[in-house]
Amino acid sequence: MDITLVLKVLGLGMLIAVSGQILSKTGRDEQVIWLTIAGIVSVLLMLIKEIAGLLTALRSLFGI
Numbered sequence: 001m002d003i004t005l006v007l008k009v010l011g012l013g014m015l016i017a018v019s020g021q022i023l024s025k026t027g028r029d030e031q032v033i034w035l036t037i038a039g040i041v042s043v044l045l046m047l048i049k050e051i052a053g054l055l056t057a058l059r060s061l062f063g064i
Contacts, residue, residue: 005050009043 016039020032058064 005046006045010038012042012046 017034020035023029023032023035
């Protein structure tokens, strides 16, 4: 796993946290929920290659 992936996830998380705080202060709580869901989906899409590699390693380890 590369450090750039960790930094991308960290940066996206910080961006979403700040945006969520701004939206929350302006009274747009429903948009905060959608922003959080979009952030989670974005991070999962970035990590899907790493998750696939982990599952492949586990399959080969247990001989499945």
